[in-house]
């Protein structure tokens with residue numbers, strides 16, 4: 001697989017490590033009433049879809065940036081690559 | 096159906112092998128069963144077999160979307176062992192090992208069970224101590240283990256690279272009772288045994304949804320129509336996420352691909368199973384002579400039964416690091432299978448929150464060895480609605496309770512287990 005890094009251009013997938021679903025960006029509010037349940041679901045449950053999947057990739061052997069890679073889990077086709085920072089900010093996170 | 100015996104093989108051999116009959120029927124589904132098992136892999140078929148044989152529940156169907164043996168049961172590297180550490184796991188895997196030891200007599204089928212030993216190499220003092228601890232845990236469960244120093248390992252496997260500058264081989268943990276089993280014979284043996292006792296094995300029939308009534312599961316929707324059941328037992332390994340999604344459930348599971356490799360056929364070289372302790376590589380030799388080996392997962396979520404080249408390179412490097420002679424043989428074939436990786440590396444055998452719906456999965460890349468005990472314990476749960484005493488920890492809610500069974504201690508990161 002080739003990951004089209006937004007800053008560095010096409011890079012081989014072996015330069016990256018995969019963290020998992022991009023939903024890990026959406027950390028629950030630790031002060032909420034239901035924080036215990038919300039953290040359980042956040043940590044341990046997965047959608048695990050067959051098809052399009054947004055996931056966190058870390059460019060460990062490169063510029064060490066975190067990317068959100070949208071990839072098809074049936075074909076391995078990569079359809080979108082974004083900086084995780086931009087995705088997180090667009091979802092209202094400060095960094 | 097009559098039993099197999101040496102005499103029968105001889106007689107058939109002398110009469111042109113014309114008397115062999117198919118060993119299971121190809122029935123049309125009935126309108127209703129007591130238990131429907133979704134997935135005709137090793138675990139589903141073993142569950143049906145033990146339900147019928149040990150628990151007297153025979154009004155059972157196994158529903159398989161392809162043909163039986165087309166999933167991971169026919170794709171794995173066939174290693175069986177009971178060398179676990181944690182108490183949630185070890186008695187269960189030892190139960191499985193005991194069932195393997197009696198299996199061929201029990202189901203009257205040649206599964207080519209070969210207990211030729213498994214050597215887990217260690218490369219440092221710290222690793223030796225960890226293996227000593229694991230060996231003690233194995234003794235406590237009655238599994239048996241031996242800690243070998245380098246000399247003893249040399250006698251068993253003289254071809255390893257003992258003095259490798261980076262990963263010298265200092266010794267190994269040996270489980271003599273470990274070994275390999277002919278994987279698809281396991282599926283066929285259980286299928287035959289279940290069919291003989293009245294279980295319907297329905298192939299080429301995909302479960303596409305669940306029939307619900309008042310919040311309870313009362314049957315399945317399939318490509319051959321609706322079938323009702325008092326209990327629906329899902330057992331679909333790598334497809335767990337896709338199937339349970341149809342019941343609205345999210346699981347503590349990610350699907351990943353594991354690749355396996357076979358070399359050209361060689362004369363007997365490797366005595367048993369050998370695993371590399373410093374990287375991830377394991378190897379055994381099949382009866383046909385091919386070296387069967389594998390290593391790490393590819394690491395990304397996937398439902399495609401194929402992997403990518405970086406892992407091929409990584410696995411072969413692992414092989415070269417412990418046994419450079421492997422570099423002289425050529426790779427014949429490679430393939431991948433979709434693994435149901437759980438959040439702590441351990442499986443689930445449990446009732447779900449939906450009445451009538453049961454779940455078995457999360458076997459990661461170690462579920463082949465578990466096949467007999469998984470079938471037995473799942474059958475126990477289905478027949479009695481109580482977990483078997485060796486499977487009490489395999490609950491879906493264990494993360495909520497802080498009761499993970501994390502052999503490797505790497506946390507909720509499925510691609511690292």
Ligand SMILES: Cc1cc2nc3c(=O)[nH]c(=O)nc-3n(C[C@H](O)[C@H](O)[C@H](O)COP(=O)(O)OP(=O)(O)OC[C@H]3O[C@@H](n4cnc5c(N)ncnc54)[C@H](O)[C@@H]3O)c2cc1C
Nearest residue numbers: 134136137138160166167168171172174302432462463464
């Ligand atoms: C390369 C590789 C190497 C491995 N090596 C080892 C090893 O050395 N030792 C070990 O212990 N384990 C090993 N494993 C793991 C082991 O193979 C699995 O954990 C185990 O086989 C899973 O259980 P199963 O046999 O029931 O799965 P499967 O055989 O995959 O059975 C699941 C079945 O469900 C069916 N199914 C899916 N969806 C549906 C549906 N909607 N409707 C109906 N049916 C459906 C599938 O077609 C499939 O036949 C390995 C796996 C792989 C891929």
